[in-house]
Amino acid sequence: MAVSVDSSVEARLDQIESRIAIEELLAAYGQGFDQEDADRLRTIWWDDAYFDLGDVFGNYTGIDAIMEATAGFWTAMQWMNHWMATPTIKVSGDRATGACGVDCMVHDNENGPTMIGGTYTDEFERRDGVWKFSRRAFDMHYLTPVKDWTPAAGKFAG
Amino acid sequence: MAVSVDSSVEARLDQIESRIAIEELLAAYGQGFDQEDADRLRTIWWDDAYFDLGDVFGNYTGIDAIMEATAGFWTAMQWMNHWMATPTIKVSGDRATGACGVDCMVHDNENGPTMIGGTYTDEFERRDGVWKFSRRAFDMHYLTPVKDWTPAAGKFAG
Amino acid sequence: MAVSVDSSVEARLDQIESRIAIEELLAAYGQGFDQEDADRLRTIWWDDAYFDLGDVFGNYTGIDAIMEATAGFWTAMQWMNHWMATPTIKVSGDRATGACGVDCMVHDNENGPTMIGGTYTDEFERRDGVWKFSRRAFDMHYLTPVKDWTPAAGKFAG
Numbered sequence: 001m002a003v004s005v006d007s008s009v010e011a012r013l014d015q016i017e018s019r020i021a022i023e024e025l026l027a028a029y030g031q032g033f034d035q036e037d038a039d040r041l042r043t044i045w046w047d048d049a050y051f052d053l054g055d056v057f058g059n060y061t062g063i064d065a066i067m068e069a070t071a072g073f074w075t076a077m078q079w080m081n082h083w084m085a086t087p088t089i090k091v092s093g094d095r096a097t098g099a100c101g102v103d104c105m106v107h108d109n110e111n112g113p114t115m116i117g118g119t120y121t122d123e124f125e126r127r128d129g130v131w132k133f134s135r136r137a138f139d140m141h142y143l144t145p146v147k148d149w150t151p152a153a154g155k156f157a158g
Numbered sequence: 159m160a161v162s163v164d165s166s167v168e169a170r171l172d173q174i175e176s177r178i179a180i181e182e183l184l185a186a187y188g189q190g191f192d193q194e195d196a197d198r199l200r201t202i203w204w205d206d207a208y209f210d211l212g213d214v215f216g217n218y219t220g221i222d223a224i225m226e227a228t229a230g231f232w233t234a235m236q237w238m239n240h241w242m243a244t245p246t247i248k249v250s251g252d253r254a255t256g257a258c259g260v261d262c263m264v265h266d267n268e269n270g271p272t273m274i275g276g277t278y279t280d281e282f283e284r285r286d287g288v289w290k291f292s293r294r295a296f297d298m299h300y301l302t303p304v305k306d307w308t309p310a311a312g313k314f315a316g
Numbered sequence: 317m318a319v320s321v322d323s324s325v326e327a328r329l330d331q332i333e334s335r336i337a338i339e340e341l342l343a344a345y346g347q348g349f350d351q352e353d354a355d356r357l358r359t360i361w362w363d364d365a366y367f368d369l370g371d372v373f374g375n376y377t378g379i380d381a382i383m384e385a386t387a388g389f390w391t392a393m394q395w396m397n398h399w400m401a402t403p404t405i406k407v408s409g410d411r412a413t414g415a416c417g418v419d420c421m422v423h424d425n426e427n428g429p430t431m432i433g434g435t436y437t438d439e440f441e442r443r444d445g446v447w448k449f450s451r452r453a454f455d456m457h458y459l460t461p462v463k464d465w466t467p468a469a470g471k472f473a474g
């Protein structure tokens with residue numbers, strides 16, 4: 001009986017730890033983009049991941065295509081600032097799905113300061129004990145260039 | 159002794175899982191409003207829940223009044239976009255309290271694009287093993303119509 | 317063998333509970349600032365904590381200096397509104413590190429309504445079973461006064 005209790009505890013801990021690992025991926029995505037940290041971003045995707053940013057930003061299959069697109073975004077924008085909202089996450093064994101809102105301010109080379117809002121819908125897989133994104137799709141609510149929006153201080157100013 | 163250890167582990171797991179269930183409610187509230195998903199929103203409130211949005215948006219008692227008001231907001235606004243911030247949550251048995259910040263952009267039919275910021279103060283109850291909102295009160299910090307704010311892309315554009 | 321299993325469970329629960337305690341600190345920081353709740357903010361810092369807000373807002377060593385600076389911010393700004401984004405947190409025994417994005421709207425007495433975005437990099441310590449901030453550093457991305465931004469409703473209006 002002790003064994004059956006322990007196996008139930010193990011399953012419950014595993015659910016919780018999986019959720020935490022996925023929360024870390026969500027946060028790492030935003031921080032990695034903002035810090036232009038390609039090495040870190042490379043660790044959050046499975047090799048065969050699919051990344052669909054929609055009509056404006058395109059879709060990409062496989063880690064190399066994703067990282068190439070990422071480098072392109074860094075060229076097209078002076079800076080980015082992501083906030084990831086409190087997510088929903090559903091873990092089922094070695095697979096999980098989730099959704100989270102994003103509020104993103106970027107400085108686009110063409111349009112200048114721009115607010116982007118929307119929702120990511122995600123799929124995660126655990127392979128060899130490690131959780132990573134297998135699929136991320138962005139449902140853009142709006143992309144809005146903002147006027148008279150000039151930083152007076154901070155590393156993105158001037 | 160094994161039993162007492164297990165009961166302590168059970169209590170600790172229950173606290174953690176309760177917190178996760180409540181985080182899911184917080185996120186579902188924002189996602190449900192933005193996706194105009196009445197079926198989903200109906201699942202997050204207890205039948206006798208109280209929802210107090212303050213002077214501007216009114217207060218509502220009971221699930222039917224809440225859902226009717228929700229439908230009204232969807233009529234009064236072209237779209238909504240909620241971000242729920244990292245919350246505080248305190249679980250005590252089958253009751254819990256919490257607070258979380260919200261950053262909300264809406265398109266109001268009268269005022270156009272509008273930023274709303276504030277804090278929700280929440281009460282949750284667990285009945286038959288399920289956590290739902292029993293009370294949600296909104297402390298509005300500001301409601302600010304924004305000018306020259308026109309989405310250039312995204313599903314809320316045009 | 318039961319003992320070794322239990323000790324592993326204990327360690328895993330402790331990791332999870334530590335993460336939760338730290339998430340509560342992150343949220344309490346934002347809520348405490350916005351509600352000008354000095355008593356609450358005083359509980360989140362160790363006596364010898366270091367708080368580095370960078371060039372614009374200065375750096376402070378020790379709880380008394382931190383609380384004095386906090387009172388000064390409340391004098392310099394009519395109001396603040398913080399959202400803390402989904403964080404990364406790494407717990408290692410009685411120490412932890414973390415990072416989280418912040419989206420902050422303030423009403424500065426000189427500049428009026430101002431948007432501040434950036435990332436906090438944090439260190440936490442557990443002493444006598446309690447987690448608190450031992451170090452918080454802010455990497456400001458931008459501080460941007462916004463024009464034509466006048467709340468029409470909410471407690472920060474008028």
